[in-house]
Amino acid sequence: MKLVTAIIKPFKLDEVKQALEAIGVHGMTVSEASGYGRQRGHTEVYRGAEYTVDLVPKVRIEVLIEADDADRVVDAIVAAAQTGRIGDGKVWCQPVDTVVRVRTGERGVDAL
Amino acid sequence: MKLVTAIIKPFKLDEVKQALEAIGVHGMTVSEASGYGRQRGHTEVYRGAEYTVDLVPKVRIEVLIEADDADRVVDAIVAAAQTGRIGDGKVWCQPVDTVVRVRTGERGVDAL
Amino acid sequence: MKLVTAIIKPFKLDEVKQALEAIGVHGMTVSEASGYGRQRGHTEVYRGAEYTVDLVPKVRIEVLIEADDADRVVDAIVAAAQTGRIGDGKVWCQPVDTVVRVRTGERGVDAL
Amino acid sequence: MDVSEINTGDTAWVLAASAMVLLMTPGLAFFYGGMTRSKSTLNMMMMSFVTIGIVSVLWVFYGFSLAFGVGDSGWFGSFDLSGLGSSVNSLTFNGTPYPIPLLSFAAFQLMFAVITPALISGAIADRARFVSWCVFVGVWVSIVYFPVAHWVFDFGNADGKGAGWLAAAGVEDFAGGTAVHINAGAAGLALAIVLGRRVGFRRDPMRPHNLSLVLVGAGLLWFGWFGFNAGSALGANGLAALAFMNTQVATAGAVGGWLLVERVRDKHATSLGAASGAVAGLVAITPACAFVAPWAAVVIGFLAGAVCAMAVGLKYKLNYDDSLDVVGVHLVGGLVGCLAIGFFGTKAVNAAGKDGVFYKGGLELLGIQAKGAFSVLAFSFVVTLIIGFAIEKTMGFRISRDAELEGIDVSEHAESAYELDGVTGSGFGGGLAMVTGKMTRNDSVEGTA
Amino acid sequence: MDVSEINTGDTAWVLAASAMVLLMTPGLAFFYGGMTRSKSTLNMMMMSFVTIGIVSVLWVFYGFSLAFGVGDSGWFGSFDLSGLGSSVNSLTFNGTPYPIPLLSFAAFQLMFAVITPALISGAIADRARFVSWCVFVGVWVSIVYFPVAHWVFDFGNADGKGAGWLAAAGVEDFAGGTAVHINAGAAGLALAIVLGRRVGFRRDPMRPHNLSLVLVGAGLLWFGWFGFNAGSALGANGLAALAFMNTQVATAGAVGGWLLVERVRDKHATSLGAASGAVAGLVAITPACAFVAPWAAVVIGFLAGAVCAMAVGLKYKLNYDDSLDVVGVHLVGGLVGCLAIGFFGTKAVNAAGKDGVFYKGGLELLGIQAKGAFSVLAFSFVVTLIIGFAIEKTMGFRISRDAELEGIDVSEHAESAYELDGVTGSGFGGGLAMVTGKMTRNDSVEGTA
């Protein structure tokens, strides 16, 4: 079992979702995040002073998958989330010991 | 050391917290998430058009524990979070190299 | 590759960011979290009843790094986030299989 | 009376006051709406907005007539003003002639008929079927509010007959302590009993989701209440000025009273307390505003603030879920105000009034006031209980447990109040919402752009 | 006429009404601002606020004069009142003398001139350059609104000349169904065409980000509209009272009409529907409020609510992006109201009016009304299209696609509306925002504390 985590631009969420559906991944968990990196945020003005927001809105996606699917899933996400501009984000893959489906108590691959 | 992550229905948070307290786990980190899976969200209507929200509110819980406690903790969470209905969520367990308590700099089990 | 995750007090975010910059880490992902542990939250009053909020606002930081840098990064975060008071948080380190930069498709260390 | 006798100044004030009173109902919607949890705020506000709609329409067809129509009864009016089809030139008569257009009087009184049932809605937050609420409002105003308004506010026709029985009995209620607040408070208690407690009552804090909105509501209510109270003089005169001043200073006193109780009891003075205290003061001074001196208004307000601050805890003791404290504020505050007149009332400020206990008037006025207050309380409570159970047994009044847990905004209105956050509010809605087949009805969501 | 003849009651009402109408434009800002996505709400509200600024200034220098200045033309006024430099003692003349200060009339009418262009802004939410909008407003009021106000609202000078051509033709438009609502609606349609569709139109839901704010706006609009409609009597009299009552009950009917359509079509009655229905009713009764009986006002309101509820879907069918439904509510609602007078108008309530179809008046009035409505519609649509394209071709009217995606608040105003959450709103801003070199200009952010 693997956990693939992706930090992407928010407006790419829909395309990533579709790409994952297309390769048979029907579940994921999404949350909000802020990214700090090469990409700079927008500028805000307040009482004549100018600020650059250095945290940029991002979306985090977590997908639990079978170990064998790891590369396919990572590639699908990268392909769908890419705009080619700075700040497109990162995707990484980590080992997972066990997964349980809360509803049934099923473990491992059956839990996905 | 292990990291147990659970995605559960928000209204089950309290019961999971109590279940963990009951088995001697006194710390955790909670955050908001949205789940995509078999469960469908509610319907919203806007200007005569109907939408089904496909992301459902979830709560993510992270608990750092001793490796030996992993099964007990996973089971406790699953038991407390179960309603038996679609969308109850997932619980998974991952390896952790080190844990440090920021306040004291203690490492490993002492940091929990 | 390693993933360092830190749960810290929100007002320490800036110092941690600077500490990481100082040791050459220029990227991270930040998100909001609530912590449950020894530290208790503030008290709120509603219609004559008093509540203690048991979830305390925290910030989660995730940093992907080369495996060799793990200790240095953990130490830098701990040093910067420490106030010595209860609730300073935890930092932990986990193994990562692969990292990909979405923009370019670069893998591994190049993706950081 | 000739049309040339219209007094433009009186009319100007009644028109302005009517608009101000209308604004109170949206104000109430915000006051209540901010106090609910975020998952049920829209339903709370909708209950107020739809009440404006329903009552206004009924008012045209028979409401105004039932309350103020020319007839012989002390219990209700008649149907002779149905349709409000009068020419623009009719003037007003209510006990004495008023040199203002009849339609301005009808509009002013309409706003009272609107806000009264809206007040009730706070007692049943988060859990009432919207359709059942609409039916309830229509029935309730027809058999409770319109008659009670006649009892209290109708001072009789030109032939000297037809005054409401409480008005005729000399009950002093300048702007509706009985007909509006005690009435709504008693009905709120009845409905809270009919609908039962919310899931999680006495377990979850259920704290206000948006206190800014509560304060916006309180601000608009305070503003509008000057129309409510001072407008009840039906003219721009000294009585209106007295009512105006008393309204302000009683409310001030009540903010103080409530916050002091909080400070002593809880160690903290809250913004919810300030807002609630203001409303409690406004409620209490409503019947009294033209019968007492300003210093007495301060005292009445202070008392109302302090008493109501304590009364809102009752529901936990007695285990009824008057969710947003309609009973604790409107029923209790209304009683404080109505009975206080029996003590503080004085001819010195208003020759048309009577002297109360503190002005050597003895207990007479107090007795009359108690009769007025408790008559309305009892009638409203009993009839509302009957209406409520009738609706509960026939169409059902409460939403399902699951719907309540998920949130009534979504289940009854298919809406959620806020889309503020980065994911769902970012405008990349396409990424988060999937359109069902239904959408094809108007073709609205095939890819475009 | 001597200054001693000022009628203080009429003046009091016109002053109060003017303030109420001013409040409508912020109210509109909130109504519209709550409906946009959170990334573009400030721009939406800024379009209204800046419109108040621009139009008020132009009004002083030539606007009032162009609309109401003494001249011979039925098409526009003159420049003789430029600067509004009259003494405080001038009284008002508009067809007949009014015993109110000229400046109070000018202030009242100013508020109409302000809100009309503000209404248009809803059609081009999320995508208009702010500077271009400012230019548009200045040009548009000068060549569209000021003349059209003359056509409809100027009843002529003391010498009997200079009435607007539609006013002279007997078009009945008490408070601006043509000059304000049809005018703004037609202009909104034109601008929606000029600017084109938003990125994601018909794909993303683009649901309101803050329905509480929408309802706050609706509440303030409703309140202010009493000034708009009843204030148009320019005095505190029976006509004002009729207009007031009709405004209330038509709006009530429209809330009902809209919610009923939603209930039947979508199974849910929404709070956005209640707010939109209220506005639709207010729009429709605007021209009619002093010419029809209250029962007819209910019917007109109900019709307007139901028709507009269906009309807002048109943009998806016809594929123009009238983002916040200026066409569906103001153009359609304005047409419903103007034409309804042709059916429901009656001398029975207002001797100055004419009888419509239902009062044996035949089709004459309806014809006149149609002429008024469609003349304004056509003029406004065509001229706005020209102005819009001229701006688009010269300075550009639309922001870039990237700016639109990121959000116009940030790109045009360098602001975001909310900082509520734990990270960015926690006040540890130093952790999240980096100050650019620019900050050194006023030294404001070196460490201190």
Add this chain to the structure above:
Amino acid sequence: MDVSEINTGDTAWVLAASAMVLLMTPGLAFFYGGMTRSKSTLNMMMMSFVTIGIVSVLWVFYGFSLAFGVGDSGWFGSFDLSGLGSSVNSLTFNGTPYPIPLLSFAAFQLMFAVITPALISGAIADRARFVSWCVFVGVWVSIVYFPVAHWVFDFGNADGKGAGWLAAAGVEDFAGGTAVHINAGAAGLALAIVLGRRVGFRRDPMRPHNLSLVLVGAGLLWFGWFGFNAGSALGANGLAALAFMNTQVATAGAVGGWLLVERVRDKHATSLGAASGAVAGLVAITPACAFVAPWAAVVIGFLAGAVCAMAVGLKYKLNYDDSLDVVGVHLVGGLVGCLAIGFFGTKAVNAAGKDGVFYKGGLELLGIQAKGAFSVLAFSFVVTLIIGFAIEKTMGFRISRDAELEGIDVSEHAESAYELDGVTGSGFGGGLAMVTGKMTRNDSVEGTA
């Protein structure tokens, strides 16, 4: 003077205006409350709401009397009106007789006494102990505001004596440029010095947490200000109409002035700028509104907007933390307005005024205006400094550093403004909040449901 001489039109306007001015203080609460960070918005709004309470109560017992009571002094009134125990039939005398009830005059003036200390609160956002603020307000109005109001607003008794020394000196301040705005601005500066800078001042952006709320506040302020300025005519007449029109167009000009400065300096026109500009214009035209022509009002407004837009940066340069710019907007704007009368004042619009520099009146009027403005400024600054330090040394005026960092809403009021998000606002509060032993006091949270 006989009661039959009441002028209902004048009274109607003064009543409506009083209600409008009351609404300004909640409006101010929202304007200020939206500008703070989300962790301190409730405290900000509470400072305004509690001020309404405190000042209104004091007004009854001695405030009105101290300001307007019959006496011989130019420095303060007397105690003869204490308790406001007058009958409803007393009329008003202030230099000349006014045919309005004395209580309506007292109510109108009360609203001014309320908003002035509330204005000060913006200077000390996020850090003042709530109890200390309450004490400050009571003391400050008693020894600063009530006397200063006498200086400026009391035009003497029927015996020709007792006019305020600035009024007697011919200072032209129609609605409170000196007594309200310069007074509050100078006091704000003093308190900002007493309390010191916030943690993070000049380091963290501390941007507004809710600009919608800021705009709601600005909208209500703008509306209410018509009552403030035009109501100061104490009647519905030409002077009121002039004041009304000037209020509108000066504000419009100020929005333009502020946004233009922003556009040139920062490249972006902000919504905070539009709201602040509006307030700056309203402030500046307050003293001048009945003494200048409309075109001059536009100019004064524009100047005020531009100057204040630059003045708000001063605090960073001079390193005092006037958190929400009370100095930059109210002190500076008030000075601009008071001195501008010296240039633009003209008898042409108002025969009761004097001619200024631009109307061949020479420097006389300007000198008088400067005397008025700086007398109030100096008195208010010095006395406030003394009061402030006295409170700081005795009971303490500032909360602890930790409390400030965590947020004053929680530490002083045990509340947080918003519970919007999915976790804490979901209504599953039981999951997130643990009830302490205290709860058992009213048994309210044992499991039920």
